[in-house]
Amino acid sequence: MFEIFGIPSSALFGQLLIGLINGSFYALLSLGLAVIFGMLNIINFAHGAQYMMGAFVAFFLLQYAGINYWLALVIAPLMVGAFGVVMERLFLQWLYKLDHLYGLLLTFGIALIVEGLFRNQFGSSGLPYRVPDALQGGQNLGFMFLPNYRAWVVVFSLVVCLTTWFVIERTKLGSYLRAATENPTLVRAFGINVPRMITLTYGFGVGLAALAGVMAAPIYNVSPQMGAHLIIVVFAVVVIGGMGSILGAIVTGFGLGVIEGLTKVFFPEASNTVIFVIMAIVLLIRPAGLFGRRA
Amino acid sequence: MKRLLGTAALAVVLAAGTAQAQMSDGIIKIGVMNDMSGTYADLTGPGSVVAAQMAVEDFGAAAKGLKVEIVGADHQNKPDVGSNVVRQWIDVDKVDVIVDVPTSSVALAVNEIVRQKNKVFLISGAAASNLTGDKCSPNTVHWTYDTWALANGTGNAIVKTGGKNWFFLTADYAFGHALERDTAAVVEKNGGKVLGKVRHPFPATDFSSFLLQAQTSKAQVIGLANAGADTTNAIKQAAEFGIVKGGQSLAALLIFISDVKALGLPIAQGLTFTEAWYWDLNDANRDFAKRFAPRNKGIYPSMIHAGVYSAVTHYLKAVSDLKSDADGKAVVAKMKSMGTDDKLFGKGTIRADGRKIHPMYLFEVKKPAESKGVWDLYKLRATIPAAEAFRPISEGKCPLVSG
Numbered sequence: 001m002f003e004i005f006g007i008p009s010s011a012l013f014g015q016l017l018i019g020l021i022n023g024s025f026y027a028l029l030s031l032g033l034a035v036i037f038g039m040l041n042i043i044n045f046a047h048g049a050q051y052m053m054g055a056f057v058a059f060f061l062l063q064y065a066g067i068n069y070w071l072a073l074v075i076a077p078l079m080v081g082a083f084g085v086v087m088e089r090l091f092l093q094w095l096y097k098l099d100h101l102y103g104l105l106l107t108f109g110i111a112l113i114v115e116g117l118f119r120n121q122f123g124s125s126g127l128p129y130r131v132p133d134a135l136q137g138g139q140n141l142g143f144m145f146l147p148n149y150r151a152w153v154v155v156f157s158l159v160v161c162l163t164t165w166f167v168i169e170r171t172k173l174g175s176y177l178r179a180a181t182e183n184p185t186l187v188r189a190f191g192i193n194v195p196r197m198i199t200l201t202y203g204f205g206v207g208l209a210a211l212a213g214v215m216a217a218p219i220y221n222v223s224p225q226m227g228a229h230l231i232i233v234v235f236a237v238v239v240i241g242g243m244g245s246i247l248g249a250i251v252t253g254f255g256l257g258v259i260e261g262l263t264k265v266f267f268p269e270a271s272n273t274v275i276f277v278i279m280a281i282v283l284l285i286r287p288a289g290l291f292g293r294r295a
Numbered sequence: 296m297k298r299l300l301g302t303a304a305l306a307v308v309l310a311a312g313t314a315q316a317q318m319s320d321g322i323i324k325i326g327v328m329n330d331m332s333g334t335y336a337d338l339t340g341p342g343s344v345v346a347a348q349m350a351v352e353d354f355g356a357a358a359k360g361l362k363v364e365i366v367g368a369d370h371q372n373k374p375d376v377g378s379n380v381v382r383q384w385i386d387v388d389k390v391d392v393i394v395d396v397p398t399s400s401v402a403l404a405v406n407e408i409v410r411q412k413n414k415v416f417l418i419s420g421a422a423a424s425n426l427t428g429d430k431c432s433p434n435t436v437h438w439t440y441d442t443w444a445l446a447n448g449t450g451n452a453i454v455k456t457g458g459k460n461w462f463f464l465t466a467d468y469a470f471g472h473a474l475e476r477d478t479a480a481v482v483e484k485n486g487g488k489v490l491g492k493v494r495h496p497f498p499a500t501d502f503s504s505f506l507l508q509a510q511t512s513k514a515q516v517i518g519l520a521n522a523g524a525d526t527t528n529a530i531k532q533a534a535e536f537g538i539v540k541g542g543q544s545l546a547a548l549l550i551f552i553s554d555v556k557a558l559g560l561p562i563a564q565g566l567t568f569t570e571a572w573y574w575d576l577n578d579a580n581r582d583f584a585k586r587f588a589p590r591n592k593g594i595y596p597s598m599i600h601a602g603v604y605s606a607v608t609h610y611l612k613a614v615s616d617l618k619s620d621a622d623g624k625a626v627v628a629k630m631k632s633m634g635t636d637d638k639l640f641g642k643g644t645i646r647a648d649g650r651k652i653h654p655m656y657l658f659e660v661k662k663p664a665e666s667k668g669v670w671d672l673y674k675l676r677a678t679i680p681a682a683e684a685f686r687p688i689s690e691g692k693c694p695l696v697s698g
Contacts, residue, residue, distance in 0.1 A: 014507050014511075018503045018504050022501050120592075123594060124332070124333065125523070125553040144510075145536055145537050145541070147536055150503075150535070219531070220501070220528060221524050225333060225334065261504055264504035265504065268494055268495055268496075268505065269494050271495070271496060271504075
C-alpha cells in the first residue's frame with residue numbers, strides 16, 4: 001500500500017467513502033432547503049426540527065405500533081410533511097410578500113418550540129433505534145469495513161436527490177412550479193392552482209427533511225437536539241451551493257461531506273469549522289454561491 | 296443556536312422560620328448551574344435542581360430555622376455563558392454557593408470566579424482532576440468523581456485483563472484532555488502503550504471517521520475520553536462498523552445511567568466502567584431513586600444527581616454549625632474539618648486539596664436477559680476502596696497542600 005501525506009491509502013479511501021456517506025445527509029437536507037427557498041422564498045430554519053421529527057416518528061411507529069423501518073420511510077415523511085402543510089397554511093402563506101427575514105424568524109421560533117417540547121417530553125439523552133434486520137452486518141472492502149446500512153444510505157439518498165432534481169428541472173410539473181415562482185399571477189391565469197402547489201411544495205421539502213431523519217435514526221441518536229447540530233452546517237452547504245439551486249445543493253452536499261471527512265484525518269480539531277471556512281471563501285469569490293445565478 | 300432558557304429558572308423558597316441574622320442577607324442561596332438543554336441535560340440538568348431541593352427538605356432546613364432558596368441556570372456548556380451567570384448570581388442575586396457545573400471548561404472558569412469572590416463551589420458534574428490538582432482552590436470541593444478516579448478504575452481493570460495497546464477518541468476540550476491524560480498514565484504505568492489518539496470537536500454527531508482511524512491503529516482497546524451523546528453515538532457507530540466483532544474492545548471511560556438506557560442493552564451489554572453511585576446498590580439508594588424519579592419526569596438519578604444531594608447536605612450541616620454562610624473559605628474549611636455522612640455516600644472525608652473521598656465502583660452493563668426493568672442496568676463487578684479510589688494528595692501538585 002502506498003501512502004499519501006503520511007496516511008496509508010487504504011485509510012484514505014475509507015475516509016473518502018465515509019465523507020460521501022455523511023455528505024448524503026447534507027445533500028438530502030440541503031436539497032429540501034433549496035427546494036423550499038427556490039420555490040417559496042422562505043428560509044426554512046425549522047428544517048432541523050423537522051428532520052428530528054422524522055426520526056422521532058420512526059421511533060414511535062416502531063415502539064408503539066410495531067411498524068418497521070421500511071414503512072416508516074414512507075409514513076414518517078408523509079406525517080411530518082402534513083405538519084409542514086399545516087404550518088404553511090397557518091403561518092407561512094402570509095409571509096411570501098414580506099422580507100426573507102420574517103420567514104426566517106418565524107421558522108426559527110417554531111424550531112425552538114418544537115425542540116423544546118420534545119426535550120421536555122423525552123429528555124436529551126436520546127432513544128435507541130435498531131438498524132433494520134435486512135441491513136445488518138456489512139461488507140469487507142479490503143480497505144475498510146462498510147456497514148450495509150451506510151451503503152444503503154448513500155445509494156438511496158442519491159436516488160432521491162436525482163429524482164427530485166429531475167422532477168423539478170425536467171418535467172411539466174416542475175416547469176409549472178418554476179413558472180409559478182417567477183410570475184404567480186400569470187400562471188394562475190392559465191388555470192393552475194398556485195397556492196395549493198406552493199403548499200404541497202413546502203410539504204414535500206419538509207417531507208425530505210423527515211426522510212433524512214428516518215435514515216439517520218439507526219446510526220445517530222434519536223434525540224431532540226439532533227437537528228440543531230446539523231442545521232447550521234446544512235445552511236452553509238446551501239449558501240456554498242447557491243441559495244435555491246437544486247443541483248448546487250446536491251453536489252455541494254456530497255462534496256463538502258468528502259472535504260469534511262478528509263479534514264477529520266489530517267486535522268480533526270478543525271473538522272467542525274472547515275465548512276464555514278469554505279463558505280467564507282466562496283462568498284468572497286462568488287457571492288451567489290458555486291451554482292447560484294445572480295438575481 | 297442554543298436557547299436562552301438561561302437564567303429564567305425555578306426558584307423555590309423553602310420555609311419561612313426566623314431568619315438568622317448571621318447569614319449574609321438572611322438567606323442561604325444555592326445556585327445550581329449546569330447543562331439544562333443540551334447533551335448533558337439528562338445526567339445533570341433539572342435533575343440536579345431536584346436533588347438539591349430534596350437535600351434541603353431532608354435536612355429539615357425549615358425546622359432548624361434556616362431559610363434556603365435554590366435557583367437554577369443553563370450554562371449551555373459554554374465557559375463565557377457560565378462565567379456571566381455566576382458573576383450575576385454572586386454580585387446581584389447574592390448567591391452563596393454554586394453547585395454541580397458539569398463541563399470541565401466551564402467549571403475551571405467558575406472555580407476562579409468563586410475563589411475571587413470568596414464564595415463556595417461544590418462540584419458534582421465536572422470531571423477534570425485539575426480542579427483538585429494544579430487548579431485547586433480553598434473555596435472548592437470536588438464531590439462525586441474525577442478523571443483520575445475514572446482512569447484508575449476502568450483503566451486498571453482493562454489493562455490487567457490484557458488490554459495493553461490503547462487508542463484514544465478524545466473530546467477536544469479540558470475534560471477530554473484530562474481524561475485522556477489520566478488514563479494514558481494508568482495504561483503506561485501498568486506496562487501498556489498508547490498507540491495514538493484523535494481529538495474530535497465537542498459535541499460531534501458522526502464518529503465513523505474517527506472510529507476508522509482507531510480501527511487502522513490496530514489498538515486492542517479504544518478509549519472513549521468523552522461523555523454524554525458523544526459517547527453513546529461513538530459506541531453505537533462502533534457496533535455498526537464491526538469494531539468489537541473485529542477484536543477491538545471499547546472502554547467507555549465516562550458513561551452515565553441515562554447513556555446506557557439511551558444505548559439500549561443489546562448494544563451496551565458488557566461495557567465496563569467506573570461510577571461513584573448507582574441507585575440499586577442498597578436500600579437507601581433505592582429509596583432515594585423512588586422519591587427522585589417522579590419529580591424528574593421519571594428519569595432515575597445519575598451519580599451526579601446523588602452527588603449534588605450529598606454535597607448540599609454536607610454544606611448545610613457546615614453552615615448550620617458555623618451559623619454563617621458569609622465567608623466561603625471558612626465554610627469550606629469547616630466542611631473539610633467535619634467528616635461527611637449522608638444517606639447516599641455514607642461516611643467520608645474531604646481532603647485539604649478539596650477532594651471528597653469515598654469508594655468508587657466498577658460496574659458492568661447487564662445482558663438484556665438479566666435486566667428486570669427499564670432502569671435495571673448495572674451489575675457490580677468490584678468496589679474500589681476509598682483509600683485507593685482517588686489520586687494521592689501528594690501527586691496532585693495542589694498549591695494548597697504544603698510539602
